[in-house]
Amino acid sequence: MEHSPSLLLSNHRSLWLFVIIVLKALIPSFIQKWSKKQKLKLPPGPKPWPMVGNLPEMLANKPAHRWIHNLMKQMNTEIACIRLGNTYVIPVTCPTIARQFLSEHDATFASRSLTTCTDLVTSGYLTTILVPFGDQWKKMKKILTTALLSSQKHLWLHDRRTEEADNLIFYVYNKSKTVNNGVAAGLVNIRSVARHYCGNVIRKIVFGTRYFGKGRKDGGPSFEEKEHVDSIFVLLKYVYAFSISDYIPCLRRLDLDGHQKKVKEALKVIKKYHDPIVEGRVKQWNDLPKIEEEDWLDILISLKDANNNPLLTLEEINAQIVEIMIAAVDNPSNAFEWALAEMINQPNLLQRAIEELDSVVGNERLVQESDIPKLNFVKACAREAFRLHPMAPFNPPHVSISDTTVGNYFIPKGSHVILSRRELGRNPKVWNEPLQFKPERHLKCDNGSNVVLTEPNLRFVSFSTGRRGCPGVTLGTTMTVMLFARLLHGFTWTAPPNVSKINLVESNDDLNLAEPLMAVAKPRCIMYASLASSECTLFQIQ
Template identity: 30%
Template structure:
């Protein structure tokens, strides 16, 4: 075929190819039209279904709240005294409101009925705590009892804490340790009689010594032990301050990896020191247990009188027989869990107890007639020729009223521990989004005039009505929840019920107290992880007992 003929046939071939290709495409489309139709119908049905669910969800609105600003939300308007700011906002927006703190949606609850929905009606959904960025570091990655998520692991930790650490039998067995430290405190105060004393500092030192004695006993002895104890207290104080500092990583979780303020790095440094110190204590105790086991065999399991909590928990580990410790293992328990539990007890137990006693003394100094009633009860029950023992506490009804009233006006944690719902749910007719930060303002609820007569007045008598046992610390009455409520109520309540009245009774019974000349009593508070006095309480003790040798 000539070149001219090929060129002249090219347009015809191109048209023929185009027609054939188009026919094939048409045939493909016709053959698959039924499949495509089914796909479009299903896609439409799914879209309509999702739209309906979204529409129904939107009919349950979020709680009301201030508008806020882009990016920062309501942060510029809430100040630093959050317990007071949130209570004031609740007067405008109601007992449940929404705030946007940076990128975090925060729901604030300020009524007993709504607290009941959170802590009881939807307890499982709200069983997780909102984990702080530095809190995860301080708790060995969230394996402690405070920040670990609700589930089998948390149940194991709570069971160990209750059955081996904070039950009545164990606390009774360790009374000798508490008694020894309280007597030492009274002796120190006697040596300072007539001089100003920082009450909160003295209570902190005593409580710290009590708790560390209960945790690891006399494992640290001599001068090295005393130095370590001082170092532990300083490190713990820095840990508490880091936990209470506002953190950009919590307000803007997407930026947490940057650790802009360096709080995470500082917390890692403190926990690293704490970790090495505990390793040293644990290794010493394991060595001692091996030595005891080689001489006494299974006898180290008999009784609880001489056992501190470290010895008890080490016996719950899945240790090999060559370690010299009985293999009464608790599945899943590790050394890291023991360290995290110890840090929980040291931070929460020491700060909350010492702060409660300091607030109690401040209220009693402010109300001398109430202090006189407490002193008269102590004279009647204990007598001026004896020292206070824990066995006296059940008879000190007025003193218990003082303690309860202090915890009403000055709860240790004004927001308790904020919760984080595992699913979206409805509370008070409003939608609470999954993953939000839910705060129950216990401080405001316990001062609510709808629940309390003369709520701002210090009146221990309100807890002394005949047959009225509704205001206990269990959290069953949602008007009074200083230690929280629900399945994650504070596990340390049994210890607090002993230590706060015992410390307060001891210093009230042994000394008369007065303010230094010219000093005005400052009752202002400072918001933080613990609700502490803004100005430390300084008072002067003078001996009250008839026998100074006591």
């Protein structure tokens, strides 16, 4: 069938009319978006090199976190943009801007970065904290919040936590009576004690055991527990370290900075202890008709999907347990070590904490979790340690899932937003005398009523906030306050002999004390329940 020339001309006119209408509708929107991107600038930052960005400067100025903070101070900015490879890294030191990222734009910045070390630790992103936004994250977060960290489960495991708080006192009491290699009795490595208390608590909650081996009669860690906790801290050191391989993916196989090797070695140690327990427990659940749940591992194994099949694979269980261990041991132990160092140098703070504890608890029993709401000054000391001496320089990266605007700056899709724990807590616009350890500032902020360790306004970072906020606030708070309260109530603490003042110097590589805190412990007049016998003996040191 042939069409007449007039009909063809009419069709062409209709087509062109349609195109013109569409263009008229789309062009203004395109121009508006294009002009908006042209007007909005990236946050200020150093001029990047082609291809590699600012990686040369980062590698020449290790550690990277000090370089970033010094750079921001030189530029007099509280938000910056540093291009590493093709990745925009956006550090933030201002609470107001931080809240915009994690509150107003929380959904946009709810993902995580993909790194070689997080891939290894999570067994290919099977967990929660370190996993990008998506179905796996939603699945695992729901399990954490409802199956493991509910208020009911917290109460269920109360006795397990109390056992480890009792063991803490028992172990330090034994250390206070021991003379080693001619060193005066009572000299205690606070870093070791605090880290192993946290390790004991989380092992008891997850596996139902303090020890992987035979254990020790004095309540202290054996070789197995030392190796386990040390390996966890290796993972913490490298999981979000600034690695060149993460910004130039073609170099990942080369492992130029050695991070992958160290993470693999640490994981090998951890799995040596975890895997036999997990596999043995799975076999028990498969072989026996009914097993009563006794710990988190039992819960993870017993979870079922809609078809009554196991909800989690063995790989998911193992990976999630590793991540739980990482999340539990660092903040409480670091906070107590720094806080005690500061308080030994300011004896009036130690005295005030002891007076509060004696007033609330007395001197004939040990601190219990039920006392926590009334221990406001002790909690203020913990808050101040989180503020002034955070465990890590930055929180885990929040990755933008789309282009957006924050604080009148253009933030491209894929940017890594990192909140500076160190500088948020030391921001002079927010905190008076920011470099001074002054717990009383938190009593004023909270009017002295039920001080809490959370900080939703991001004036410092404890448990973060938003979709990526820590779901274990109750457990983390309990572990932290019990560590502080038991050791401050149970012992007097002084500097070692011939040391007039604790040296409060940070390590060159991280934010830990440069040297583990050594302090002399003297038992106070308190009823000590010895775990070695059923008797209670009253010890009093004059």
